[in-house]
Amino acid sequence: MKVKLTIWRQKNPDSKGQFITYPVDVVNGEMSMLECLDVLNETLMGRGEEPVAFEHDCREGICGSCGFMINGIAHGPLPATTVCQLTMRHFKDGDELVLEPWRSRSFPLVKDLVVDRRSFDRIIQAGGYVSVSTGNAPDGNAIPVGKEIADRAMDAAACIGCGACVAACPNGSAALFTGAKIAHLGILPQGKPEQDRRAVRMVAQMNVEGFGSCTNIGECTGVCPKEIPLEEIARMNRDYLLGAWRERGNVVTAIAPVTDWNFGEK
């Protein structure tokens, strides 16, 4: 079978991008979307052209590296599936697929389908952890955690940080990603002591990064490869309101967003 891939090509943030269409032979249905791009890239390099830059690593749907829009849908048409796990049998001969990078103010473009998602790391830096240094821990069974609670925490903790939720949201909100972490840690007894501070700082950081606000549209959960539920956003809002009240008067320190790649060097 043959498909046409219309791909956003842009050499760097400063250059002008454009769509270019490439025909690709699909060997069999077991081939993944990324393997299709591999095949295309081999052809491009054979012609002396630059291959399409795209991110990937595990190719098992767990590292969160991969992701782009396929015909306007983040990670493509199959629910709960990253592009690395999207097999070509879901398309048919002659299909035309438009591949575009995540578009968000807070994910500046790097090249072709690659964007900069360091804003997510900074949201975690702002409190997405339990402050327990190595060596400080009590026995693992010292604090019982009910199965239902552990399962709920695990549901939220399954987020892979891919950014599809942001790309799908008309407001470019990072509420699902941030909410998932606030929920994961807030549900567990280990995360309780820092619940207020965490919610306040993480939400503040989300705003500093320029992510839009959540208006409950729900596109995010629809494209989320891990099916993180909207419930996590509700939990975030609750923790935030409560936290903002209880932490009032405390200064909230935000982390300065960095968009260059110099790592503090000239």
Added chain:
Amino acid sequence: MGKVTAMMNLDARIPTGPIEEAWDSARFEMKLVNPANKRRHSLIVVGSGLAGASASATLGELGYNVKCFCFQDSPRRAHSIAAQGGINAAKNYQNDGDSIYRLFYDTVKGGDFRAREGNVYRLAQNSVHIIDQCVAQGVPFAREYGGSLDNRSFGGAQVSRTFYARGQTGQQLLLGAYQALERQVDTGQVTMIPRTEMLDLVVIDGQARGIVARNLITGKLTVHLAEAVILATGGYGNVYYLSTNAKGSNATAIWRAHRRGALFANPCFTQIHPTCIPVSGDYQSKLTLMSESLRNDGRIWVPKQKGDKRPPNEIPEDERDYYLERRYPSFGNLVPRDVASRNAKAICDEGRGVGETGLGVYLDLSDAIARLGVETIRERYGNLFDMYQRITDEDPYKVPMRIYPAIHYTMGGLWVDYQLQSNVPGLFVLGEANFSDHGANRLGASALMQGLSDGYFIIPYTVGNYLASTKLSKVTASHPEAQAALASTQQGVAKLLAIRGKRTVDSFHRELGKIMWDDCGMSRNAAGLKEAIGKIRALREEFWQNLNVTGSGDDLNQSLEKAGRVADFLELGELLCIDALERNESCGGHFREEYQTPDGEAQRDDEHFSYVAAWGYTGAGKPWDLTKEPLEFAYVHPSQRSYK
């Protein structure tokens, strides 16, 4: 000259005295860094997987200035994220007879008596602290209804000591370590440098003092200096091209350190996982693991008749060969990974493999489905079945799964002593990148344990000891050795871009992988290995004549990144075969066809090969130097493994 050469006797610095007290007494003897002085010390950690992230976070907590590097866009994406099954710990929460000693014993035996007892004992001791630490960080381990931690048995272990978080244990452990790391980034103790690849080690006055790294976005090469360098860059399974490893996993950091004098130990100890989804075509980019836990309820079989093309459901019971149950009546389908893999290969070599390519065997859960019901099976393996169906479009509830072995893990790596320091002073190596604890075969759920033991609980002590007891001169990036390393790295990158030949990096990588898999994979023999060495040398020659890397060196260029890694694999592949050829015995994952028992099992030769093979680099195209570190077993007496 920016390199450590003179090879003396290898001193592994294993503490003497009773093994139970060895780590305690070693810690007591270590020199401490005054707390006020810690912030004056700078450390480089390369890698942000379980080993690197846990080390960076802990060293940051202690007050050191840490720079942590990874090549992905975020430290959270390290290959550790993909581990599924679980992590072992000798907690004995199940009261089923586990103990630190038993975990130690199982690991030494499972490694086929090719690991150091002292290291393994310490690993078993640390295992219990790891679970505590991870729970405190908020890792959502599976729980019982009563609220206590749940365990399962894994990889044929006779006790339930494996802790897990659904099928995503690696993800949750890594996120715990990643979050601890980001906390230190927030406090300013750790500077995280993602999308940056280490391409050389800077050695000054015989001490590791820094790295040369390439910014993958700008292409800029920079010298980063520190007082010690810690490599936690993962394994080298991708030398086989197709493996269960992440696509980016590579050997470049450890290989470039090897070229600067660090010894490479036991490269031929590679692990092949028996239950992976078979290859479906030439375009295939990686192999997907199906968790080992499936073997708890699945039966493995092939048709008795060669070339039997009937669909599995039409093959009657008496025309099926349940070969593992037949050959290993007591362990059956639960034999260790190496044994299961070798048998699958042998069956397919006979022409009895299944599927379009003939390289597959059935893993059949229909008996278990009949016995326990679909619902129970769905609860146990639902996510695995979904994954299988997603890839193959076959419904494993109705049709037996097809599986085939694949490269999964590398036990070999840079040589380290008990302090996890390589033979290059100031160069420490953690996690899968070192060779330390698994001998010739790693047990399931033990890699995560080792990575975190190294990072959370060993390196914080041993690097402090090094800093407190070593005289380090002040150096700057303008030091001639640093500048020389920078210049040679620059030339290396330029050379790859200048070839402008006809073949892509992937085509070389695939060809190398095929040589490695055919001649140095599940079973090896002297003739094949010699041939492979010749083929690899020829391929390497062609690589440097005929490689085609498009684009430039001053922006994001993923094929240039790959080219550097494949260039290193082309050298490492040769050493792997040389090591396999030198080791005239079969042990663990290393099966030499010439050395087997009359009934086809691995035949170890303790009299001649009870040692760690540590290889020293002597120059491009020159033979490697072999140094042997003898292994002694005072606690677990070497015996022939038998699973009959």
